[in-house]
Amino acid sequence: MSVTPSTTLDSLLTASWSPRNSYSDVSMVTPGYTSRLWPRDFQPQFWSKFQVWEWLQQVMDMHQIDTSTIPFQNFDIDGHQLCSLSYQDFIHAAGSVGPILFHSITELKWSGQYHVDAGQLELKPESKNYSCSFSDVSYPPGDIFDPSIPPVAPLASPTPSSPDIKRSFSRQVKKHNPRGTHLWEFIRDILLNPERNPGLIKWEDRPEGVFRFLKSDAVAQLWGKKKNNSSMTYEKLSRAMRYYYKREILERVDGRRLVYKFGRNARGWRESDK
DNA sequence: GAAATCTTTCCTGCTT
DNA sequence: TAAGCAGGAAAGATTT
Structure with a gap:
């Protein structure tokens, strides 16, 4: 900063x-x-x-x-x-x-x-030093937005800072994602949150799971930000993406630049998965 | 500490 | 010529 x-x-x-x-x-x-x-x-x-x-x-x-x-x-x-x-x-x-x-x-x-x-007709501000709106959501303190982690509604559940929430959040991350969100999940979740995806990646063929990077460098910066790696580039990110081919998390899309396709082992991207 | 997993970094060669 | 893709190799980070 x-x-x-x-x-x-x-x-x-x-x-x-x-x-x-x-x-x-x-x-x-x-x-x-x-x-x-x-x-x-x-x-x-x-x-x-x-x-x-x-x-x-x-x-x-x-x-x-x-x-x-x-x-x-x-x-x-x-x-x-x-x-x-x-x-x-x-x-x-x-x-x-x-x-x-x-x-x-x-x-x-x-x-x-x-x-x-x-x-504010619906929600009353509580323990914050500024007002709270219906749109207010909270994320883990100090963290950047992680589309894979549902936001915590301030009045519908204990505050994010409560020990219980922190413990369950920590458990959830450790149990399913030892290293936090994987790259392919990060990409998927950007795609699945169009209101939070201002033209970074777009679906080319939604039913087939084909998508295209519109701003490859910006996505790489975001990924680097998430991983605390300021030297992240699209070149490095794309190398990590290519490793997913072998695991069938992604499939090759021949002849098209910046285009990838979710593979059989990718979960949660289909509309029917919701 | 070792093994496994995932990601990062660097590289060469090829394609668009 | 630049940008992107493909994939090998090695190393780093983290978890089990």
């Missing part, structure tokens, strides 16, 4: 952010974003690190900006931290793209607040 929040967003909205600061393209930043993405996850304050990255990816896509122009590691933060970044923090972290990101998150925060008001 290389960006330290220096000012609250609220203070900047009144002090730093003004039309003079506007990015030339700023009017195009967010229209449609909140309705296009995660309709239940309006509040950026509650995003996981993974969702922050997704948001980054989406904004970059919308503006057709090369994702390599910003260092994703500068946004190794969750939504709460993201919302605390100042305009200058965004400039520092993302250079010329900073104003776009700042405006986007500002708009999202505001629109999220609107939705929260409706959501």
